[in-house]
Amino acid sequence: MKLSNIFILSVLFGLGIVFSVFAHCDTVNGPVVSDAKQALEKANADIVLKWVRQQDEEKIRKAFNETLEKRKQHPKDKGNIDMSFYEEVVKLHRAGEGVEYSGIKTGEIKINPITEIADTALAKSDAGELIKMFPESARADIQSDFDEVMKKKKHMNENIAAGREYVASYVKFMHHIESLYGAENTETHGQNKETHHKH
Numbered sequence: 480m481k482l483s484n485i486f487i488l489s490v491l492f493g494l495g496i497v498f499s500v501f502a503h504c505d506t507v508n509g510p511v512v513s514d515a516k517q518a519l520e521k522a523n524a525d526i527v528l529k530w531v532r533q534q535d536e537e538k539i540r541k542a543f544n545e546t547l548e549k550r551k552q553h554p555k556d557k558g559n560i561d562m563s564f565y566e567e568v569v570k571l572h573r574a575g576e577g578v579e580y581s582g583i584k585t586g587e588i589k590i591n592p593i594t595e596i597a598d599t600a601l602a603k604s605d606a607g608e609l610i611k612m613f614p615e616s617a618r619a620d621i622q623s624d625f626d627e628v629m630k631k632k633k634h635m636n637e638n639i640a641a642g643r644e645y646v647a648s649y650v651k652f653m654h655h656i657e658s659l660y661g662a663e664n665t666e667t668h669g670q671n672k673e674t675h676h677k678h
Contacts, residue, residue: 504572504573507584511527515530515569516565529642530572533643542568543564546564565583566582569583576650609625627648631649
C-alpha cells in the first residue's frame, strides 16, 4: 500500500471519523438516481429498470409514465416531480436487496471513501489503484470480482436482463470491497489504540 494511502486511511480512522452507513445507492449522486435522471431526460424507462427486480418492473414503468405526464402538466414543479420518481426507484431497489428504505440522502452525507475509489476504478476500467488499498491476501479476489463487473458492464445496455446481471455483480463487488475495507481498518484502528494505551 502506498504511504499516501496509508496516511489518508490512518487520519480518517485515527480521528474517529464515522462514514455514513447509508448505502451508496441511497444518495442523490449515486448510480441509481443517476440512471433515473437519464431515463427521464431520454424518455426511456429501460435505462433505470436494471436497478429493480423484474417483479417491480411494472410499478416503475407506471411511475415513469406518470412522471413524464406530470412534467408536462406542471413544468415549474419538475424538481419535486422528478424526486418522487427517484424515491420510488431507490425504494424498490433497496427492497430488492432486503433493506429498509430511509429516503434519498443529499451530497452532505459522507460516503465511504473506498466506494468512491471503486467507482473511479470501474469508470477507468482499471483496478490498479483500488487493489493497492488492500493487503496481498485479498487482491486476487478483488481483481476477480472487478473483472466480472467489467465483463457484465460491456453488455449491460443490450437488454434489461443483461442490465440486471451487471447490477447484481456491481452490488456484490461493492459490498465485498466495503466489507473488506471496514474489517481491515477497524482492526488497524484497534491495534493503534492498543499501542497507544501501552505508552
